[in-house]
Amino acid sequence: xxxxxxxxxxxxxxxxxxxxxxxxxxxxxxxxxxxxxxxxxxxxxxxxxxxxxxxxxxxxxxxxxxxxxxxxxxxxxxxxxxxxxxxxxxxxxxxxxxxxxxxxxxxxxxxxxxxxxxxxxxxxxxxxxxxxxxxxxxxxxxxxxxxxxxxxxxxxxxxxxxxxxxxxxxxxxxxxxxxxxxxxxxx
Numbered sequence: 001x002x003x004x005x006x007x008x009x010x011x012x013x014x015x016x017x018x019x020x021x022x023x024x025x026x027x028x029x030x031x032x033x034x035x036x037x038x039x040x041x042x043x044x045x046x047x048x049x050x051x052x053x054x055x056x057x058x059x060x061x062x063x064x065x066x067x068x069x070x071x072x073x074x075x076x077x078x079x080x081x082x083x084x085x086x087x088x089x090x091x092x093x094x095x096x097x098x099x100x101x102x103x104x105x106x107x108x109x110x111x112x113x114x115x116x117x118x119x120x121x122x123x124x125x126x127x128x129x130x131x132x133x134x135x136x137x138x139x140x141x142x143x144x145x146x147x148x149x150x151x152x153x154x155x156x157x158x159x160x161x162x163x164x165x166x167x168x169x170x171x172x173x174x175x176x177x178x179x180x181x182x183x184x185x186x187x
Contacts (some may be wrong), residue, residue, distance in 0.1 A: 010080070011082045011085045011089075013082075013083070017081055020062065020078070021093065022176075024093065026054055028042055028047065028050075028127065029126070040130040041125060043108050043111075043122060043123060044075065044123065045111035046112075047124055075121075079093050083178045084174070084181075088136055089136055089174075091134065093124060094130065095114070095121040096123040096124075097119070097120050097122055098122035098123065109122055
């Protein structure tokens with residue numbers, strides 16, 4: 001008989017994760033055509049350059065001592081994080097791979113490459129344009145075994161409150177709200 005173990009991925013971001021995500025979202029909006037492939041894919045190396053530029057303008061505390069490899073490591077971890085730590089919330093970061101490498105500058109593709117667990121990534125998707133991948137996940141039905149039978153219980157999530165804000169602003173407000181809730185819990 002084999003035992004199965006449910007592994008839960010930690011999705012709760014730290015204060016530092018939320019600050020970096022906010023900076024990354026601002027940098028995604030600022031990267032111009034040469035750092036993009038299409039309208040919604042931003043090369044990791046171009047994004048890193050813009051994050052460093054924006055951080056330098058703000059005083060340089062967030063990326064001090066960091067390298068492109070540190071940033072890539074954060075992106076790999078950040079793709080599992082959500083604003084409030086729940087499984088149903090929108091991800092902080094969405095990564096994508098370059099499939100049409102022949103149509104791209106090889107040096108930019110190589111500098112942007114992230115390889116982990118058999119997966120390769122080159123881009124971060126811009127949440128202002130790639131709305132569907134940054135949307136909260138749809139509710140799922142999970143099976144529960146209880147009293148000798150399998151019951152299906154719907155997982156309920158709150159409806160998104162859309163106040164007519166742009167998608168990027170809505171994501172930033174979620175990041176700020178998550179940080180306020182975390183800070184309020186400490187006091």
